[in-house]
Amino acid sequence: MKYSYFPLQHILNQHPHISKHAFLDTSLEFISYKNNNIVMIGDSQLVSTSSSFNDNEDEILSVSDFSHLFHHNINMNQLSCTINASLDLFNIETVEKISQRFHFILNQLCVSINDNQISKPMYELLLILSNEQYLIRSLNNTQISFPSSLTCIHHEFVYQVMKHPQKLAVELDDQSLTYCELLYYVQILFFTLVNEYHVLPGEV
Incomplete structure (x- = not known):
């Protein structure tokens, strides 16, 4: 935000025509206090703080939508945090x-x-x-465990053909092949490579 290094009053004076500033809906406060009159209830300590601040003598702006307060107890050397949020928005x-x-x-x-x-x-x-x-x-773990008997990819492919012969296996543009059709063309390719080109297993 422009002029964010200014004191709050100077920032508000940059836009005097705006009744409510959007950046005031979220506030971060750091409160350092030293109080000898500590009120303890069990393990909880009661501290008197304000959730509003003075813009000038006539106007008090309330921080209501979201606030994050840091309380620094100098006596006990402790730092505590409090988050306040409007249930209308959160x-x-x-x-x-x-x-x-x-x-x-x-x-x-x-x-x-x-x-x-x-x-x-x-x-x-x-x-x-x-x-x-x-x-x-x-979600990223997409690894699928197959039975130990199906160790080769062509074994798994034949298993899918037997299980889903009419399901689509390959689709490109307007053309598609079922598992059964794909197996048929794979077998034609296999016999062509072996019989006509004398390709041996393990050479491809």
Whole structure:
């Protein structure tokens, strides 16, 4: 976005005639706080934060469609993330998928830091989750296991002729051949090569 390095107020002043800016539908906030009055409920910590910001003294813009908040607790030296999404625009499954993907990327970044690979470029990070990788591998795995007795391709071809004699085996433009017809022409070619040209098995 043009002038993205400006403070937010300067960016909004570039287009004073627009009542609602499209880029405000998605927000990323980083909040660093130091609070000695920590409220804990079990393992959860309550933090008072705001999901809106002031454009000027008279107007408050609310971040409602999608927001990603980072909370940095200086006292505990902890970093937590919160994703808020409008259910009018996002399914719960979609938000869960976004959070899983973000968590997966963070894990890769942490591994890169531990392995002293901080210079690793961002485009080398994987975005595909493990279950999606498994799905892609299963879709690309087109290998078919044939019975051990059918070790040669011509054996398998004859088996298909016997199983589906009237099904189409070859089709090109407006012409087609069934398995039975294709076997007939293959046999004619075979006898022609053997009887007229004296071709021996293994020479072709």
